[in-house]
Amino acid sequence: MGRLKEFELQEALGKAMNVFWKKGYDKTSLKDLLTEMDILNGSFYNTFGNKKSLFLKTLEFYGEEITAKRANHLTTNESFKVGIRSLFEDVFKCFSDKKTPRGCLLVNSLSSELLKDQEVLNFVQTEIANFEEFFFIQLEQAVDSGELDKSINPKLTASILVTYIQGLMKLSSLEISSSKLEKQTSHFLEVIGL
Amino acid sequence: MGRLKEFELQEALGKAMNVFWKKGYDKTSLKDLLTEMDILNGSFYNTFGNKKSLFLKTLEFYGEEITAKRANHLTTNESFKVGIRSLFEDVFKCFSDKKTPRGCLLVNSLSSELLKDQEVLNFVQTEIANFEEFFFIQLEQAVDSGELDKSINPKLTASILVTYIQGLMKLSSLEISSSKLEKQTSHFLEVIGL
C-alpha cells in the first residue's frame, strides 16, 4: 500500500485557505503555500494537482467551515430577526479577530483574471446563489409564520442582503472602522424591515 | 529643452487604467501596460516612476473621470430620487457595455496584499470617504428641502448606499445577471425610502 502521508489533508487545506484569504490567489506563491502547509513540492503536486485545483478545494472548505457555520445562526435561533443579528455579530467578531483575515475569502482572493476561469467562476456563482437561496427560504418562513411583515419580499430582500454583505466584506478589507460598519448594519436591518 | 514626449499623458493614463481595471493590479504586467499604452520601457519609468506609482495615478484618474461623472447625476437632476436612479442607470449601462470592464476599478484591482501598502490604502479610504460624504450632503439637502422623509438618517443612509454599491460592483464582476441586479436595486431604493 506504499508509504503513508505525513500530513493531515484537512489541516493542510485549512492552512492553505488562510494564505489565499490573507494574500489573495495571485499574490499567494507556491513557496507561501508550502511554507504554511509545511509540506514539500512533490507532496503538494502529488496530493493537490496544482495551485488552481488546491484553490478550488479551499473554496469548498470555506463554504463548509465558514459560510455553513454562519448560516447556522439563522437556523438555530428562534426568530429571523435574532438570527440575522447573530450572524452579523459573528461577522463583526471576525473583523476584530486578528487571527482571521478581514473580509471574505470569495471577496478577497478572487482577481478579475481568475474569474475568467470558467471552473472558478461557476463555483463562486453557485456558492453565492446557494447563500441567497438560503436567505430566501429563511425569509419566506419568517414571513409566512407572521414574524416578519407581509410587505417584505423574500426574494428581493435575500438578494439585497447578499449584495450588502459583499459590500461589507469589501469595506472591511479596506480597514473601515468595524464599529462604524456595525452601526450602519444595525440601521440597515431596521430600515429594510428585519 | 530636449526631445518632446511622443505620447499624450492623459491618454496613456486612461489606457493604463483600463488594463488595471480589467486584469487587476497583480495580474497586470509591465508588458501588458507597455503594449496597451504603446510606449517603451524607458519612457514608462521616465514618466511614471514605477508600476505602483502609475497605479496610484490611474486611481486618481478614475476618481476624476468615472466617479465624478457619476456624482453629477445627483447634482444635475432636479431631485435626489431622480438623481440616484439616474446614477444607478449609468452604472448598469456600464455593466452592459462590453468596452467598459465590469465592476469598479477600486473593487476589481485591489488585492489584499496591495492594500497593505499604506499609500494605496490611504488613497482608497479617502476616495470612499469622499464618495460617502457626497451622498451625505445630497441626502441632507433632500431631507431639509422636504423632498425626502424626515425619518431618513442622511449619515447612515449614505454609508449604506456606499456599502451596497460596493457589493453591487463585486457581484457584477461575478457576472451576475445585470437585469437581476437592476430589479433588486430598484427595490432596495424603495425600501430604504429613496
Added chain:
DNA sequence: GATTTACTTGAGTGATTGCTCAAATATATA
C-alpha cells in the same frame, strides 16, 4: 525478507516578473 507501491525530497526547468542603464535620437536655446 523481497517486492510493490505511495509519498517525500530537493535540485532544477523555462518563462516571466518589475526594473536598470547606456547609447541613440530629437528638440529648444545660445
Added chain:
DNA sequence: TATATATTTGAGCAATCACTCAAGTAAATC
C-alpha cells in the same frame, strides 16, 4: 550651427513564478 537637455530605444538584470522529475524512503502485501 553647436550645445544642453529630455525622451526613446532595446538589451539585459536578478528574482521569482508555477511546476517537473529522478532518486530516496517508508509502509503493506506476498
